[in-house]
Amino acid sequence: MSGYTAHKGEYLNQAMVDVARIAKITRQLYERQQFAYLLVDHNWSVIEASANLENYGFGDVRVGDDAREAIDFLVGLDSHSTLDLPIVLSPSQNPVHIVLLPEDESLTVVLMDASRDYEQQQLVQQKANENELLLAQQRQLMADLEQTQAALVTKNTELREASRLQSSFLSGVSHEFRTPLAALLGYVDVLGERLLSQSQEESEEQLKVIRRSGRHLLSLVENLLDHGKFDAGEVVLNPQAIDLQGICDEVHAMLHQGAASKQIALEFDTTPTPLPSCLIDDSRLRQIMLNIIGNAIKFTDEGKVQVIAQCADEQFSLRIRDTGMGISKDDMQNVMRPFWQAPKNGKVGTGLGLTITERIVEMMGGQLKIDSELGVGTTVDITIPAPLIELDQPDINSNRAEHIGARRYLLAEDDPDIAALLKLLLVEQGAEVTHVENGQQAIEIAEREEFDVILMDLQMPVLDGYDATKSLRDRGDKTPVLVMTASAIEADRTRAEEVGCDGYLIKPVAVHEVLSLADELLQNQSAV
Amino acid sequence: MQKRKICMVGDFAVGKTSLTQRFVNNSFSEKYLTTIGVKIDNVVVDDTKLIIWDVAGRDSLSPINTNYLSGAAGIVMVADGTRPETVESLHTLAEMVVEKIGQVPCVVAINKYDHNAFKLDDEQQNKLTSQGWDIFKTSALTGDKVPELFQVLNNAIGAVTSVGEEA
Numbered sequence: 127m128s129g130y131t132a133h134k135g136e137y138l139n140q141a142m143v144d145v146a147r148i149a150k151i152t153r154q155l156y157e158r159q160q161f162a163y164l165l166v167d168h169n170w171s172v173i174e175a176s177a178n179l180e181n182y183g184f185g186d187v188r189v190g191d192d193a194r195e196a197i198d199f200l201v202g203l204d205s206h207s208t209l210d211l212p213i214v215l216s217p218s219q220n221p222v223h224i225v226l227l228p229e230d231e232s233l234t235v236v237l238m239d240a241s242r243d244y245e246q247q248q249l250v251q252q253k254a255n256e257n258e259l260l261l262a263q264q265r266q267l268m269a270d271l272e273q274t275q276a277a278l279v280t281k282n283t284e285l286r287e288a289s290r291l292q293s294s295f296l297s298g299v300s301h302e303f304r305t306p307l308a309a310l311l312g313y314v315d316v317l318g319e320r321l322l323s324q325s326q327e328e329s330e331e332q333l334k335v336i337r338r339s340g341r342h343l344l345s346l347v348e349n350l351l352d353h354g355k356f357d358a359g360e361v362v363l364n365p366q367a368i369d370l371q372g373i374c375d376e377v378h379a380m381l382h383q384g385a386a387s388k389q390i391a392l393e394f395d396t397t398p399t400p401l402p403s404c405l406i407d408d409s410r411l412r413q414i415m416l417n418i419i420g421n422a423i424k425f426t427d428e429g430k431v432q433v434i435a436q437c438a439d440e441q442f443s444l445r446i447r448d449t450g451m452g453i454s455k456d457d458m459q460n461v462m463r464p465f466w467q468a469p470k471n472g473k474v475g476t477g478l479g480l481t482i483t484e485r486i487v488e489m490m491g492g493q494l495k496i497d498s499e500l501g502v503g504t505t506v507d508i509t510i511p512a513p514l515i516e517l518d519q520p521d522i523n524s525n526r527a528e529h530i531g532a533r534r535y536l537l538a539e540d541d542p543d544i545a546a547l548l549k550l551l552l553v554e555q556g557a558e559v560t561h562v563e564n565g566q567q568a569i570e571i572a573e574r575e576e577f578d579v580i581l582m583d584l585q586m587p588v589l590d591g592y593d594a595t596k597s598l599r600d601r602g603d604k605t606p607v608l609v610m611t612a613s614a615i616e617a618d619r620t621r622a623e624e625v626g627c628d629g630y631l632i633k634p635v636a637v638h639e640v641l642s643l644a645d646e647l648l649q650n651q652s653a654v
Numbered sequence: 655m656q657k658r659k660i661c662m663v664g665d666f667a668v669g670k671t672s673l674t675q676r677f678v679n680n681s682f683s684e685k686y687l688t689t690i691g692v693k694i695d696n697v698v699v700d701d702t703k704l705i706i707w708d709v710a711g712r713d714s715l716s717p718i719n720t721n722y723l724s725g726a727a728g729i730v731m732v733a734d735g736t737r738p739e740t741v742e743s744l745h746t747l748a749e750m751v752v753e754k755i756g757q758v759p760c761v762v763a764i765n766k767y768d769h770n771a772f773k774l775d776d777e778q779q780n781k782l783t784s785q786g787w788d789i790f791k792t793s794a795l796t797g798d799k800v801p802e803l804f805q806v807l808n809n810a811i812g813a814v815t816s817v818g819e820e821a
Contacts, residue, residue: 194657198657198694198696198705199694199705201658201659202658202659202705202724202725202726202727203724203725204724204725207724209721209724210721211692211719211721211722212691212719213690213692214691214692214694215691215694216694217694221691240691244690244691247690247691248688248690251688251710251713252687252688254713255666255667255686255688255713256686258666258667262737266771
């Protein structure tokens with residue numbers, strides 16, 4: 127028998143004593159080293175718990191209880207697996223290092239104080255994270271800065287382009303104005319010198335040039351003013367019953383001479399013929415046609431310009447087809463931009479006609495499309511809503527037309543040339559005209575004499591047309607006041623209406639417009 | 655009462671602690687205090703006690719300790735809508751979660767929706783929703799969409815549990 131076998135029972139007893147002693151020492155170590163422990167079976171039933179467990183905020187743990195009911199962090203964990211949780215903030219906010227140590231029959235959960243690790247990591251991690259956030263902010267700021275710089279570069283480029291367009295525009299405007307002015311003044315000089323020596327036919331031809339040049343100048347001014355008015359939202363449509371065929375004939379008459387002088391054909395084809403009457407702003411329609419057909423003539427040096435006007439289903443459609451130089455694909459993207467002009471095409475202009483035309487068409491609820499091929503020609507298609515309407519037939523038995531000129535007019539106008547011209551034209555129509563130079567004189571003479579209509583300029587020295595009209599109305603004078611002004615601004619018209627003006631005409635005014643509107647005002651007055 | 659462990663994961667300073675505190679205590683602090691390790695809170699939702707593990711965010715010094723994810727029934731992945739890189743990192747975070755605990759219900763909070771610099775473009779959003787995740791544009795500051803975030807996750811966990819029980 128070996129010594130071990132002989133003393134087996136003694137050794138076992140000693141071993142059990144040693145184990146118990148080690149367990150006791152371990153428990154003492156737990157307690158002394160601020161360890162806490164929890165011994166559970168694999169169903170989480172508490173076998174034993176150190177007394178200091180409650181120091182970590184895990185109190186009220188009793189033998190036999192389900193440990194997960196009292197200790198939240200055990201929820202979901204596997205009682206058979208080893209697990210190391212370096213830092214857990216316990217309910218008492220103590221940082222705890224938790225280790226799960228499974229054995230065959232049980233699981234020991236060891237909790238150790240981790241305050242020191244927590245504080246050290248907190249210090250380092252906080253600084254590291256704050257630095258990282260600052261770096262991220264810095265990167266973002268740099269990115270924002272680069273974006274702003276890029277935006278500024280783009281803006282700068284746009285400003286340069288705007289400046290270039292402005293210079294080009296001014297140059298174009300200058301040329302556009304000088305050309306008809308040169309023709310107009312030149313022919314006026316010729317007429318002045320040769321009126322008596324040349325034939326009447328020659329004089330009439332020269333007068334046609336003067337009239338055409340004047341109208342061209344007027345359309346330029348209207349386009350320029352319209353551009354500003356569109357930007358200010360001041361353009362107002364004034365639809366009225368018009369004779370479409372009459373408008374087409376008028377436009378043809380105005381432009382055919384220009385086409386003929388370039389030796390190109392200007393063909394008008396209307397369907398049906400005559401075109402019906404409809405409700406549309408006639409001055410805007412005229413402007414659209416003059417701009418687009420005028421452009422077609424301008425950019426066509428050979429061949430023809432064909433205008434097809436149709437009215438069907440309450441839509442007025444215009445197709446203007448030319449055999450001109452056409453537009454390249456690149457330029458097509460720019461043709462609607464204000465002030466833009468195709469480079470190197472040898473033509474100048476304001477670069478506004480097409481822009482304004484498109485805006486007017488859109489305002490009318492219509493559409494404008496351009497199709498073009500470089501070197502072949504351009505086709506512009508325009509459709510505009512045109513509700514059909516019956517025009518009032520003129521009363522042929524009425525002798526009203528013979529008498530509308532025979533009125534007594536008070537003309538308040540500070541420009542002596544305009545006043546003299548208008549007086550001349552009105553007197554030719556049988557009117558009596560008394561001319562004064564400002565609003566004050568108009569009031570004074572209106573107190574002494576009776577007039578059928580007062581023709582009132584707005585901008586005058588001493589007393590302007592607004593104050594003069596207001597003064598007349600305040601004094602009970604109900605004589606119709608017809609404004610004649612160079613201002614096409616809607617706000618001026620509104621103000622004039624507010625002070626009591628009855629009609630509004632924009633210079634230059636044709637005498638038949640004055641007579642017609644004056645008659646209308648008097649008819650309205652007598653009806654009231 | 656039934657208990658469920660859910661974990662808040664995401665990069666550092668995305669607002670995991672703020673979302674948790676808004677939901678649990680209805681409070682918010684402007685001061686940034688980085689989380690070390692994990693902070694455990696609980697809140698009762700629909701007779702279920704949610705044990706919320708607010709896990710320290712991933713940062714340049716240390717990855718997320720996936721031991722904290724053990725036993726989680728659901729995950730709230732959080733990103734900062736003012737830092738696009740934190741949205742991108744959600745995908746690698748998701749891979750890490752699946753590798754550790756397998757497929758569990760998951761919702762995504764793109765936090766700081768109240769901030770001017772918040773930006774979540776369509777491409778990012780589509781990439782997230784293509785994973786089958788519910789996306790919430792949350793604000794811990796205002797509390798916007800915070801209750802919904804946890805409610806949807808709890809419902810999803812409940813649905814998965816029911817299916818498991820039926821099986």
